[in-house]
Amino acid sequence: MTVILRVPAFLGVGLVYLYRYTLGVLFPGGCKYHPSCSQYAIDALRRYGLVRGIFLAGWRLLRCNPWSRGGVDYVEQQRLFR
């Protein structure tokens, strides 16, 4: 049962990997955080599932803007979901 519940998150992780090796290559760029936004998305999906993972990854992407300071930011440090 738990395995079935984790399928959507796995699919999400697959999509992130797909992004990495297609659009990510065609539009090279960095990330001002560690781990990078795509890695953060993968960690978030694995740890918090599809819905909360998407929210966390989206929030991270919004923070990865020219006016933020960047730095070290692991999924475990998130405060949106407790």
Added chain:
Amino acid sequence: MILASPLTPLENVLRSILEWMGPHGTLGLPWAWSIVALTVLVRMLLVPLTVKQIHSMQAMQAHMPEMKAIQQRYKQDKQKRNEELMKFYRDNNVNPAAPCLPLLFQFPVFIALYLVLRHSSELIHGGDKVSWLGLVPDITAHANAHWTGYLLLTIYVASQLASTYFMSATMDKTQRTLMMILPVAFVPVLVNFPVGLVLYWVTTNLWTVGQGIVTRSLVPKKPPAPPKRSSRTPARAPDPGDGAKEEPVSVEPAPAEAATPRRVKRKKKKKARR
């Protein structure tokens, strides 16, 4: 279709800009040049977002010795090295890495342009001039239809490698190598793309390269003198003003900077103690 529906408004915007620039519009450019102009327009709109990054790169030059020390210290551990570097950037309020968000704006533009060019019959009429520079016969045809398509793909790969070189300066080596190899692997897929899209890519990559060169030329090559002076004369450190201000900001790097000239000696001491 799932992708197409939310992008339809953007597709319409791009189409009307292209029409405005195109042979029947105000500017009256040939179709190929309107694609180039549209690409340049998109990239120009994104420039304000990179200004902050350029300032950051300039500020970073002053911190070069400390950064090199961190890179040296965590030579083996990639994870730890990235972590420490990012911590250092944050503490000193400099970050040379490009943020991800501006990149996201380019994806919908690219996909919408792809859709516009795929349904080019709505835009480009029968009698229109679809050639470019007198060489490329038809920019709506697939890239493998004419030898110039292959030529453009070659330029694309070269420009892609160059732009990756500029954009991935903060990446680690293996990742960077992978990013340099993958565009070549994409060529068999890109061969089936319309030439106009390859044109978009070449233009946007060349813009990235140009921006990279300009950015680098704006950044002073030599770091300013103050950090050097402090490392040479540690005895004078109790300057009440500077020393007190700077040290608490960067807790770790400060001693490393002072230690760089004497690193060998200290290592020997440590070994002797053990």
